[in-house]
Amino acid sequence: MKLSGAELSPSDLGMLRDLELRAETVPPRTDIIRHGDPTSNVHIVFEGLAFRYKYLPDGGRSIMAMLVPGDFCDLNIWILGRMDHSIATLSTSLIAAVPPDAMDRLLTRQSIARALWQATLVDEAILREWLVNLGRRRADRKLAHLFCELYLRLRTIGHAHGPNIRLPVTLEELGDALGITTVHTHRTIQLLRREGLIAQQGQILTIPDLEALMTFAQFDPDYLHLDLTRGN
Amino acid sequence: MKLSGAELSPSDLGMLRDLELRAETVPPRTDIIRHGDPTSNVHIVFEGLAFRYKYLPDGGRSIMAMLVPGDFCDLNIWILGRMDHSIATLSTSLIAAVPPDAMDRLLTRQSIARALWQATLVDEAILREWLVNLGRRRADRKLAHLFCELYLRLRTIGHAHGPNIRLPVTLEELGDALGITTVHTHRTIQLLRREGLIAQQGQILTIPDLEALMTFAQFDPDYLHLDLTRGN
């Protein structure tokens, strides 16, 4: 499997594969790790979708990242000592837990250490683009931009089926990721549908013309650093 | 000097101090590195303020981070191979440039590698909080939140003078960091002044009652991970 777009040698991969033994199935909408948790295992998403989030004092929720298979959840906790946000699953997921001492062993390999750091920096690049998205785009572009990103990230790991991806998210979750209300998220989705930029059937999102959606959203895939991912 | 809140041994610090020889003075409002630049030197802010930013196709600008003395500018470029955003100075700054081979040498020390990774993760934590700020708070809280963060970060490195910090920013820059217009930024600052939450004289920002401003902004310093910084 791919690991956050890292370039690893076969022996590195072997070392990682051994960890897979510890993977467990986690139900949808379940916390993997919570804000305030002290140092513990580091988690990796093997299958399914997850998201980073934080609650505000007023009860609002902010979703700050989407995690796809191959992503590390919480290198933060291992390096910084505690979580400053929570992570939960969207769909039923297969989550691996790497104990701290195993992390220490992994990190002695400079190639792995560098790969993980690289993954961290890609996460950061995505976060910066989300910041642009929230701060400088209207709701319709925001939503289109998010859809472009998720489509490309999922396609890169082989989870797109032609123009379709499975996106098991509610309007509330989309809204919390875009900083808009559920009601407005709904109206905005309708708008994109009417424009023919997207189509939906249940959890399946269809992007009939990716170029068109990307243009509409001012989407430039540069920030995803997909070229770092081998073989796609 | 402190390095992004990292814990380093005296010999590590000695290794870093040698790099200071390459530091140069950069005028205000000058790019240190630009979006699209390929791998080159890694820069560190020794003195002055800088910020990360990106231009949008429509000409708008998004400011995605503030850099204070001790911060690394662009580990991105070294690890990811190219910049996905630009960095410019706000005030006259002393900027060190570390050549790629020097970086390689530094990174062979696991303590330094870890410190830099830690710095990257703190950057990311700040970025996440900015995302919350942009997505889920009204303009007055956004601005108050930004002021709280800058005050604490500057105080931590000894750049606060009692309740005062020097903030050489224009309304346009503040607005671009908060995702609001210059006009509205101005009105919001006036509001905070009227409420007695802040005061200003030229570039000096005064926060007479930090607790009050933090409460107003729903500010929780947790995300800054200031406890990682030794000696303050």
Add this chain to the structure above:
DNA sequence: CGAAGTGTTGAAGCAAATCAATTTTCGTGG
């Protein structure tokens, strides 16, 4: 089969954008 969560729609209100004009400050060269 009923309850809870999610999706859907309408109407009214508000925060922030937009547009426009004027004043103040600042940097630079004469």
Add this chain to the structure above:
DNA sequence: CCACGAAAATTGATTTGCTTCAACACTTCG
């Protein structure tokens, strides 16, 4: 050191994207 032009700050009037509130339909699942 003052004069000048440009950048930044300031204020008002108007518009709009999004929120808020409210009600109802649909789906899903124990």
